[in-house]
Amino acid sequence: MHSSRLSMIDALYIGLGGMVGSLLRWWVGMGFDGAFPIPTLMINVLGAAALGVLYASQHRLHPQGKYLYMVGFCGSFTTVSLFSLETIQLFQQGDWLLASTNVLVPVLVSVVIVAIIIKPIEKSVERRLK
Amino acid sequence: MSLLVAVSIGLGGAIGALLRALTGRWIQSSFPWATFLVNAVGSFILAAAYAALPMESEIVRAFIGTGLCGALTTFSTFILDTVILARSGMWKRALLYLAGTLVVCCLASLAGFYLMC
Numbered sequence: 355m356h357s358s359r360l361s362m363i364d365a366l367y368i369g370l371g372g373m374v375g376s377l378l379r380w381w382v383g384m385g386f387d388g389a390f391p392i393p394t395l396m397i398n399v400l401g402a403a404a405l406g407v408l409y410a411s412q413h414r415l416h417p418q419g420k421y422l423y424m425v426g427f428c429g430s431f432t433t434v435s436l437f438s439l440e441t442i443q444l445f446q447q448g449d450w451l452l453a454s455t456n457v458l459v460p461v462l463v464s465v466v467i468v469a470i471i472i473k474p475i476e477k478s479v480e481r482r483l484k
Numbered sequence: 485m486s487l488l489v490a491v492s493i494g495l496g497g498a499i500g501a502l503l504r505a506l507t508g509r510w511i512q513s514s515f516p517w518a519t520f521l522v523n524a525v526g527s528f529i530l531a532a533a534y535a536a537l538p539m540e541s542e543i544v545r546a547f548i549g550t551g552l553c554g555a556l557t558t559f560s561t562f563i564l565d566t567v568i569l570a571r572s573g574m575w576k577r578a579l580l581y582l583a584g585t586l587v588v589c590c591l592a593s594l595a596g597f598y599l600m601c
Contacts (some may be wrong), residue, residue: 360509365502372501372555373494380493380550398559405560406567421505430501430555434523435530437559438589442531442597445590457586464563465582472567 367418371426375401379431390452391440394433398460399467401432406468410475413483489546496551500526504556515577516565519558520585526557527589531596557589 360368383393405428412420437460444453504522511518530553537545562585569578 360505365505368501368505369498373498376493376497376500376551376555377490379554380490380546401560402563405564409564425505425508426501428560429504429558430497432559432561433526433554434557434559434562434585434589435526435553435593436549436557438527438586438593439531439534439597441590442593457590460559461563461582461586464559465567468563468567469570472571 364418364421367421368426371422371428372430375427375430375432379433389449390444391436391456394436394440395456395460398432398437399464401428402460402464403467403471404428405432406471407475410472411479413479488543492543492547493551493554496547497555500552500555500557503552504558516561516569516581519561519565520581520588523557523562523585524588524592526553528592528596529553530557531593532600533596535597535599535601 379397382397386393405424408415408420408424408428412424415423437456441453441456444456504518507522508518511521530549533545533548533553537548539545566578566582569575569581
């Protein structure tokens with residue numbers, strides 16, 4: 355694979371998507387104060403599903419759409435750093451059940467949703483391209 | 485204050501997303517090593533920052549934590565890459581990537597937390 359460099363415009367789109375995605379993630383989690391980190395879970399499942407839809411229909415995006423929506427927005431809206439920090443905090447509190455739930459639920463739900471979403475969308479895109 | 489926090493998150497988020505994209509350009513491989521790396525590094529830094537920075541330094545926490553680390557790491561690409569690996573018949577790799585990311589990122593968080601607290 356040859357290494358292609360990011361153009362200035364690509365970088366701007368990634369930065370813009372990253373900015374909006376991060377601010378939206380902050381806004382969703384704002385003021386939440388519960389024992390179980392539901393905002394992060396919802397953000398990650400929603401963002402993963404959205405990325406699945408975008409990936410399957412990416413031929414229809416404008417050339418920089420991949421950078422704006424996929425790499426920038428979905429990439430930054432969802433987060434692993436907070437997810438793993440919240441998981442170890444649940445472990446540290448000795449709540450193994452909540453900690454395991456916090457890992458297994460978003461991962462399994464997202465994998466299933468993305469796997470299911472990709473197929474029919476890819477098919478309909480193929481049909482339209484024919 | 486809240487506006488300054490928002491600006492910090494937006495700026496940190498833009499930089500984090502760019503660093504993630506640049507890492508992807510830097511490490512090009514059929515296995516998603518780039519995403520694996522940014523997720524582990526971001527988990528470490530966030531936990532370290534969480535433990536080291538006092539609650540009062542709201543702006544720095546917003547910039548490094550919610551902005552930079554939040555955007556550097558990504559759950560959506562992690563899941564998509566897992567599904568793509570599985571769909572191309574590489575079940576073992578998909579499972580290894582899934583479990584490996586979860587275990588390594590949680591360990592990275594633990595390491596960052598205990599290193600700094």
